[in-house]
Amino acid sequence: MRTKSYVPYLFLTPAIVLFAVFMVYPILYSFLLSFQTSVGGEFEFAGLDNYRRLFQDEIFWTALKNTFVILIIQVPLMLTISIVLATFLNTAKSFKGLFRVSFFMPAVTSLVAYSIIFSIMLMGDGLINQALQAIGLNGVPWLSHPLWAKAALILAITWRWAGYNMVIYLAAMQNIPESLYEAASLDGASKLRQFFTVTVPQLKPVILFTAILSTIGTLQLFDEPYTLTKGGPSDATLSIGMYLYQTGFRYYDFGYASTLAYVIVLLIAILSFVQFKLTGDE
Amino acid sequence: MSKWMKLSTVMLGISLIATACGGANNNNQPAATPGTGDNNVEKVELTAWAWNVNVGALNEAMTMYQKDHPNVSIKVEDIGRLDVYDKLSTGLAAGGSGLPDIVLVEDDRIQGYLEAFPKGFQNLSDKGFDAKADQFPAFKKELTSKDGKFYAFPFDAGPTGMFYRKDIFEKAGVDATKIETWDDFLAAGQTIKSKTGAYALPADKFKDDANFRMMMNELGVYYFDKDGNIDFNNPKVVQAMATLKKFGDADLVKDVNGWDGIVSATVDGSVATIPFGAWYYGTIIDQAKDTKGKWGVFLLPAFEKGGNRAANLGGSSWMLNADSERVDAAYGFMEYFSTTSAVQAVAMEKFGLFPSLQSTYSEPAFQADNEFFGGQKIWKLFGDEMANIPTPYYTKDYAMAMDEAVKAQAHVFMDKDPAKALKEAAERLADRTKRAVNNG
Secondary structure, eight states: OOOOTTHHHHHHHHHHHHHIIIIIHHHHHHHHHTTEEEETTEEEEOTTHHHHHHHHOHHHHHHHHHHHHHHHHHHHHHHHHHHHHHHHHHHOOSSHHHHHHHHHHHHHSOHHHHHHHHHHHHSTTSHHHHHHHHTTOOOOOTTTSHHHHHHHHHHHHHHHHHHHHHHHHHHHHTTSOHHHHHHHHHTTOOHHHHIIIIIHHHHHHHHHHHHHHHHHHHHTOOHHIIIIITTOSTTTTOOHHHHHHIIIIISOOHHHHHHHHHHHHHHHHHHHHHHHHHHTOO | OOHHHHHHHHHHHHHHHHHHHHHHHHHSOOOOOTTGGGOSSSOEEEEEEEOTHHHHHHHHHHHHHTTTOTTEEEEEEEOOHHHHHHHHHHHHHTTSTTOOSEEEEEHHHHHHHHHHOTTTBOOSGGGTGGGGGGGSOHHHHHHTEETTEEOEEEEEEEEEEEEEEHHHHHHHTOOGGGOOBHHHHHHHHHHHHHHHOOBSEEEOTTTOOHHHHHHHHHTTOOSBOTTSOBOTTSHHHHHHHHHHHHHHHTTOEEEOOHHHHHHHHHHHTSBSEEEEETTHHHHHHHHOGGGTTOEEEEOOOBSSTTOOOOOEEEEEEEEEBTTOTTHHHHHHHHHHHHHOHHHHHHHHHHHOOOBOOGGGGGSGGGTSOBTTTTTBOHHHHHHHHHTTOOOOBOOTTHHHHHHHHHHHHHHHHTTOOHHHHHHHHHHHHHHHHOOOBOOO
């Protein structure tokens, strides 16, 4: 018996309806909104005005620069830490589970709890500065110096996501055939050499995957600056995501906020494309 | 037809339906039935959004209101302060769908909402609120009205005071009653710091400018002037920032992180005074229970001997959803709420919300000694202050102005000249808001 051709679509309908209402409609609507501006409470079509405004908006450029500074330092740093941790854990004999869980915990911690604890630890007279002073160093103005505030954000994001990426690497490492390492050690390759010539090339697709995910995550960065620094001091930690929120919900400019959202989308598309090209994958 | 064509047709159809629904929501509402509030037959359930202690105040008032209006009830949703704004902004941007009848809005946001969404809120003057308006202080009236029409019921206010630790002052041998000017306070702060180690005041140097706003308001200036021009270059605004810098340079300002930082500095006694609105009383008695009897309060010091010492920080008012079909019932209840001194006295005694309704100040609670504050008549002090508070002009670009002012303050604490930092902030703000800048 042949099923009528529309039957599969019938089964798909619930998913499609939800997808359309909660994904397609907002995406299309915000795209329309990005060409509009609010005049006395009514949205009016404004052509490319919002996009033109981007070029003169110094705060947008500051936010863009901040986001990229954080991206360029944080993503490689975090992925390196993750891969090193994963290598050690993969060779560890005991307490494997304990370490795995402890490193993964930050990724499942409630965001609010984590940022409150970080902001308390990073305060002028907080735990971290007390520790620094105890070993004879000067305290660091973590949240109140333009440079250190960025460092604090990078620290916080790395703490939160390094374990998550580590678990992904660990899973991938367990799929690398033992025979490759055996052959390498017969050829006299040291552990370090094995890491660079066996482990890293074997992990390439996974590294690409985590790099793209982390890049997307950092481009959308919002939570940490919102809770830790409010974008300050003096916009030093304002990310595009945070500027988008401010524009929409604090300045009530939903049109321009949608434009900013599409800038993020565009950046993510470009960067993902570049990463694919650089690593030479199809 | 290929399967992609089919799929996209289905999705297009659905998004059209969704759009149609969205549009229908706010147009097809039945016309308001006048006089529902006094009608005993018809049951009305009002809805409201508010946060924190305000929820309790509204519920208590409804219980009192129901004695004469048994048909009216209220469902207050307790939503976090910032979440109320997020939901309200989204709802208004979507043409008023999903909004409650009554919503609490802080005074510094009212003008912003009125300019961004002029059709969203009920004009209260049309319902006859003008006749009641004289019971409120001048600054509160200005904050709740636009172009001579009221759009919000004035509720609580934040007359400012210097909450200080008597025991720390005594230990340093400083007499709080002798402090009349900011210079006096600077000298007192230095004595206190050298004798006890306590800072003069706390500040979230890089994220909030509450001290600066209080000082500006005290001087009768603000981010904007009456006409909405940027007033950062006003010598008085510069004076406020320069005064703050003096305290910073003398190392008398404790840098704290956010609200929690201020509260913990209050509790552990690392600051001797906290300049804040009257509402901070509630936090002190709640968080610093062990320090009962050790507190006192005096008015902000003046900028010159005999100058104004009254200012306001914070406070909120209630706005009505213009699209609601229960707008008359909501008006009836809220007018009762905001103009009945017994109701306001309850809000103050039970929830620590300082009323702006002036007739409330003659209630016994306002004349009483306060035990936590060592028998001081603190409510009388705040009540007397209310009439002298200058109006701060917020405008719809208040949030942006505050962001720029906080940046200027950050630069000043990082050792920039106040006039220069404010001038740069004024330029940035002018660039962002297209407003004119007053020169000096």
